[in-house]
Amino acid sequence: MTERVLTGDRVTGKLHLGHYAGSLKNRVALQEKYETFILLADVQALTTHFERPEVIRRHLSEVALDYLAAGIDPERATIFVQSMVPEIAELTVFYSMFVTVNVLRHNPTVKAESKQGGLDEMYYGFLGYPVSQAADITFCKASIVPVGDDQLPHLELARKIVRRFNELYKPVLVEPKPLISDMPRLVGTDGSAKMSKSLGNAIALDSSKEELALTIRKATTDPARVRRSDPGHPERCPIYAYHRAFHPDGTAEIREGCESAAIGCTACKERLTAILERLLEPMRERRSRYAGRLADVDDILMDGTRRAREIARETMREVREAMSLNYFDAGHSAPAAME
Structure with a gap:
């Protein structure tokens, strides 16, 4: 059974x-x-x-x-x-x-x-x-x-x-x-708590392409990384946590690039946006069909x-x-x- x-x-x-x-x-x-x-x-x-x-x-x-x-x-x-x-x-x-x-x-x-x-x-x-x-x-x-x-x-x-x-x-x-x-x-996009609707730090599954890009662009990163040339601390960064959750095969490269300052926060966010867009696009299509x-x-x-x-x-x-x-x-x- x-x-x-x-x-x-x-x-x-x-x-x-x-x-x-x-x-x-x-x-x-x-x-x-x-x-x-x-x-x-x-x-x-x-x-x-x-x-x-x-x-x-x-x-x-x-x-x-x-x-x-x-x-x-x-x-x-x-x-x-x-x-x-x-x-x-x-x-x-x-x-x-x-x-x-x-x-x-x-x-x-x-x-x-x-x-x-x-x-x-x-x-x-x-x-x-x-x-x-x-x-x-x-x-x-x-x-x-x-x-x-x-x-x-x-x-x-x-x-x-x-x-x-x-x-x-x-x-x-x-x-x-x-x-x-x-x-x-x-973690939420503000980096201070779990992702939650009530805390306003969430990325909704029905986010449009533009909303997704804007939310990621405004998300908190490693607070200790002030300048592009500063080495980062991935474990403190919500963006790295999202990479780990949604593209685990690429996290080693992101970690190494962040810690060595070879990758800036803007480029890291752009990569993440592309990854999440590939995830959400088919969801939008299915949602649109049912919403109609x-x-x-x-x-x-x-x-x-x-x-x-x-x-x-x-x-x-x-x-x-x-x-x-x-x-x-x-x-x-x-x-x-x-x-």
């Missing part, structure tokens, strides 16, 4: 090169090998966008277009909308009954994201994010979850939830295992969500039976008030 993969993104805006390097590129490869489910996490987007839910519809379309542009094939991968699979919310509630608040409060990813988001108070939905993720993974019995190091605490909690459920009730859930990405987190057929994109999401719901219903039937919550599934008559 083919193993099942679950991955996805919160729908908080367009995806960028960091997403491509860290996950999208890998997903395109995984869909050829595994039964792949890709989640558009609109409910989890509300943890930081609950005051502006109207923007999520636009973000949903943007992220779906980014998936298709990057090479996700709806014939091979099931792309679905989280909020339209209510069984995920039901599982989240059941799991929350045996996950303590202290465990959630001490989750390092929750603490880091809370600090980064500048949250003055810890909302229930944000605190329970890892429980919701456990439901995302287990509703379809995914056995593989691609993660970066920062998401490992979430996945470990999901594994503990599965073990606890199976011990308490009946072994119906699949314990997922991580597929660790070997791609380092891509948005009704087809909606159909892809509805078909994927329909399939996800079928699997979710079967999982919930097993979960309810294991928990002895299938009150009226064993031939008993329903109470009069329910008839």
